[in-house]
Amino acid sequence: MLLLDKTKPALDPRIVGFVVILLGTTAMFMNKAMTAHIICAVAAVYLLAAKSYKPLAAYLTIYIVVALLMANVDKIHNTSAMLLIVSLSYFVQKLVVLLMMGSFFVRMTTIPYVLSAMQHMKIPDAAAVPIMVALRFFPTIREDYHSLKDSLRIRKVSLSPLQFIIHPVRMVEYLFVPILMKSLRTSDELAASALSRGFEHMNEQTILYPLKLKTLDYLVGTLSMLIVAILFYLQFK
Amino acid sequence: MKDYAVELREVSYQYQGHSQPAIHGIDLKIEKGSFVLVSGASGSGKTTLSRCINGLVPHFYEGTFSGEVYLNGRNTGDYALRDFGTIVGSVFQDPRSQFFMTDTTNEIAFGCVNMKLPREEVWQRTKDSLEKINISKLTDKSLFQLSSGEMQKVSIASCYAMAPDIYVFDEPSANLDFRAIMELHDVLSELKSEGKTVIVLEHRVFYLADLLDRMIFLEDGVIRNDFNRQETLSLSDGDLRQLELRDFSLDALMPCPRPTALQEESRLTLSLSHVSFAYGRRKRRSEAEVALLHDVSFEAYSGEIIGIIGDNGAGKTTLAKLCCGLLKESAGIISIHEKQLPQKKRLGQIYFVMQDSDYQLFGDSVLNELRIGAGNKSSNDAENQAILKKLSLWEKRENHPAALSRGQKQRLTIAGALKADSRVLFFDEPTSGLDRGNMLRVAAELKSLARESRVVFVITHDYEFILAACHRVLYLNDGKIEQDFPLTENSKDTVLRLLRKGGASSGQD
Numbered sequence: 051m052l053l054l055d056k057t058k059p060a061l062d063p064r065i066v067g068f069v070v071i072l073l074g075t076t077a078m079f080m081n082k083a084m085t086a087h088i089i090c091a092v093a094a095v096y097l098l099a100a101k102s103y104k105p106l107a108a109y110l111t112i113y114i115v116v117a118l119l120m121a122n123v124d125k126i127h128n129t130s131a132m133l134l135i136v137s138l139s140y141f142v143q144k145l146v147v148l149l150m151m152g153s154f155f156v157r158m159t160t161i162p163y164v165l166s167a168m169q170h171m172k173i174p175d176a177a178a179v180p181i182m183v184a185l186r187f188f189p190t191i192r193e194d195y196h197s198l199k200d201s202l203r204i205r206k207v208s209l210s211p212l213q214f215i216i217h218p219v220r221m222v223e224y225l226f227v228p229i230l231m232k233s234l235r236t237s238d239e240l241a242a243s244a245l246s247r248g249f250e251h252m253n254e255q256t257i258l259y260p261l262k263l264k265t266l267d268y269l270v271g272t273l274s275m276l277i278v279a280i281l282f283y284l285q286f287k
Numbered sequence: 288m289k290d291y292a293v294e295l296r297e298v299s300y301q302y303q304g305h306s307q308p309a310i311h312g313i314d315l316k317i318e319k320g321s322f323v324l325v326s327g328a329s330g331s332g333k334t335t336l337s338r339c340i341n342g343l344v345p346h347f348y349e350g351t352f353s354g355e356v357y358l359n360g361r362n363t364g365d366y367a368l369r370d371f372g373t374i375v376g377s378v379f380q381d382p383r384s385q386f387f388m389t390d391t392t393n394e395i396a397f398g399c400v401n402m403k404l405p406r407e408e409v410w411q412r413t414k415d416s417l418e419k420i421n422i423s424k425l426t427d428k429s430l431f432q433l434s435s436g437e438m439q440k441v442s443i444a445s446c447y448a449m450a451p452d453i454y455v456f457d458e459p460s461a462n463l464d465f466r467a468i469m470e471l472h473d474v475l476s477e478l479k480s481e482g483k484t485v486i487v488l489e490h491r492v493f494y495l496a497d498l499l500d501r502m503i504f505l506e507d508g509v510i511r512n513d514f515n516r517q518e519t520l521s522l523s524d525g526d527l528r529q530l531e532l533r534d535f536s537l538d539a540l541m542p543c544p545r546p547t548a549l550q551e552e553s554r555l556t557l558s559l560s561h562v563s564f565a566y567g568r569r570k571r572r573s574e575a576e577v578a579l580l581h582d583v584s585f586e587a588y589s590g591e592i593i594g595i596i597g598d599n600g601a602g603k604t605t606l607a608k609l610c611c612g613l614l615k616e617s618a619g620i621i622s623i624h625e626k627q628l629p630q631k632k633r634l635g636q637i638y639f640v641m642q643d644s645d646y647q648l649f650g651d652s653v654l655n656e657l658r659i660g661a662g663n664k665s666s667n668d669a670e671n672q673a674i675l676k677k678l679s680l681w682e683k684r685e686n687h688p689a690a691l692s693r694g695q696k697q698r699l700t701i702a703g704a705l706k707a708d709s710r711v712l713f714f715d716e717p718t719s720g721l722d723r724g725n726m727l728r729v730a731a732e733l734k735s736l737a738r739e740s741r742v743v744f745v746i747t748h749d750y751e752f753i754l755a756a757c758h759r760v761l762y763l764n765d766g767k768i769e770q771d772f773p774l775t776e777n778s779k780d781t782v783l784r785l786l787r788k789g790g791a792s793s794g795q796d
Contacts, residue, residue, distance in 0.1 A: 182388075243442070246341050247401060248398055249397070
């Protein structure tokens with residue numbers, strides 16, 4: 051996610067969020083080969099417009115490979131292999147669209163503007179505060195994990211994927227309990243720090259990054275709804 | 288009637304679930320514009336006192352409060368917590384757990400945003416604070432890439448933007464290196480010159496000597512002494528020891544008397560010969576922060592305690608991790624007792640005690656902590672008992688590690704090293720945020736570890752601790768050992784000079 055760029059994004063984050071949720075949900079209902087292909091193509095076009103080429107190439111390749119397998123599935127005579135491919139394709143078709151839209155969101159928004167969008171939409175604190183805290187915590191968890199891994203290695207505890215399969219409970223205890231304990235302590239200090247700087251309600255804050263819907267926003271929103279309407283028609287006609 | 292910046296009348300506070308009040312019957316008047324040092328051993332009630340001033344007591348922490356707190360002559364009895372922020376700026380101990388946003392600019396604006404100031408004013412104040420605290424170069428940076436010292440300044444700037452008259456600092460130097468402490472000094476000095484009232488809770492006091500107007504000494508939740516500037520600075524070494532205070536002047540300090548010549552039975556334990564560390568062909572993201580090492584050679588003999596000093600990014604942690612087998616050398620030989628050890632073999636033989644013990648304790652009880660790890664062939668209870676008794680942890684054997692004090696956690700980590708029978712131990716900043724008594728206790732522990740024919744390395748910025756514990760100092764700069772000398776009365780000034788200057792080339796910029 052573009053963390054620091056405060057230049058105004060091309061699209062309003064509210065519209066980006068709307069489009070992502072709309073297409074992501076629609077993908078869940080697209081069971082015919084054609085509709086599934088169309089929604090993947092639409093997601094690909096969005097990603098292309100967002101100039102997010104690398105994820106686009108990766109996801110599209112996965113989709114095409116699975117689609118090719120699926121198209122030739124009747125040539126396979128092993129039933130279990132067939133079953134595997136069919137269920138895989140069913141799963142991948144939806145997942146790829148979700149991942150593409152995820153990349154689209156990350157590419158098109160920045161944290162300050164996402165927070166601003168939440169302020170504009172008057173999202174209640176109960177939802178907004180956890181999102182803010184999560185954004186702040188995620189990067190530290192990676193760091194925590196590496197420190198824990200190091201100290202377990204000194205103790206000669208292996209952290210290979212195999213260990214997670216053999217001793218899942220123990221691994222949870224070794225990794226997640228310390229991260230949880232640490233996060234608990236940090237969140238307590240964090241709360242003290244935020245409250246002593248007058249934090250109470252997100253909706254009563256100054257909006258630092260004002261947002262206003264523009265022509266392009268309306269256009270993208272309407273277009274997306276139109277596409278979805280057509281897709282549903284094709285799917286259920 | 289004269290208005291005081293802070294006035295406490297008969298203030299007592301007891302945290303919920305505690306049997307003793309944290310502070311008791313405190314009467315205190317602090318004049319506007321004065322610079323007050325609050326001292327006292329850990330657990331003496333300093334932090335609670337500061338929380339009474341910034342409103343976290345009684346508004347955030349649960350407990351029983353009595354008495355009255357006046358800020359700028361106003362009774363705060365009917366204030367809500369959010370009203371305190373514009374009067375008192377609070378900077379806490381660990382800068383890493385204080386920020387709420389993900390980038391510096393929004394973090395500094397955070398307080399003003401909560402005040403619901405107009406947008407233009409928020410930006411103006413943010414810009415002004417960045418300039419005043421002298422961190423304009425940090426504008427729009429990700430907070431996750433800052434050093435502790437830089438984060439600290441960002442949190443000060445965030446308070447500054449709200450324009451309070453009173454500042455409360457809770458052990459601000461605890462997580463900072465020497466150079467960052469000197470920079471903190473400059474910020475404090477700026478606040479003082481602007482006529483702000485500054486209250487600092489601290490153990491390490493050398494950087495406050497030229498700023499303080501007054502020192503309050505707390506013991507067991509009551510104010511035992513109230514010294515003015517003159518009295519504070521003329522306290523003798525014995526007085527300071529009694530007050531659990533670190534020293535006001537570092538220049539006059541002497542290393543503790545100790546045999547400088549190695550004992551006869553001491554033997555070559557760890558040797559590094561032309562060791563380098565560079566990234567492999569695939570540089571992993573997790574390694575991005577790891578500094579490089581170039582052609583490092585030294586020998587360490589049993590019984591030695593060796594201080595490793597140097598700027599952030601000089602390679603201190605890399606050296607420790609490399610020796611411990613957490614990283615693989617790209618060239619050179621590391622041997623113990625003149626036997627070359629490859630990376631995997633070093634794990635456990637050379638032990639790393641991290642700064643944050645929370646990362647190193649995994650058991651559900653103190654005793655079970657020693658039973659973790661494949662290296663411990665069956666758990667030998669007699670051995671475990673001996674180790675825990677030695678570190679005075681046997682009484683706590685049924686407790687959960689998370690319920691231990693910081694010193695106890697550190698000792699439990701050391702217990703792991705004893706269990707693994709490590710010959711070499713690396714400690715990372717073992718004394719950050721410790722008062723004098725606890726700092727000397729750590730020094731004594733390291734000495735007893737070294738005495739049993741081990742080598743102890745300490746990565747540290749704490750000059751007083753180096754003088755109390757180390758025999759020898761390695762100075763790393765830019766991934767090379769630039770200096771390696773025994774610590775004596777003559778060389779101690781060199782150590783101080785090296786700590787003060789940091790590295791000429793700061794690696795992380």
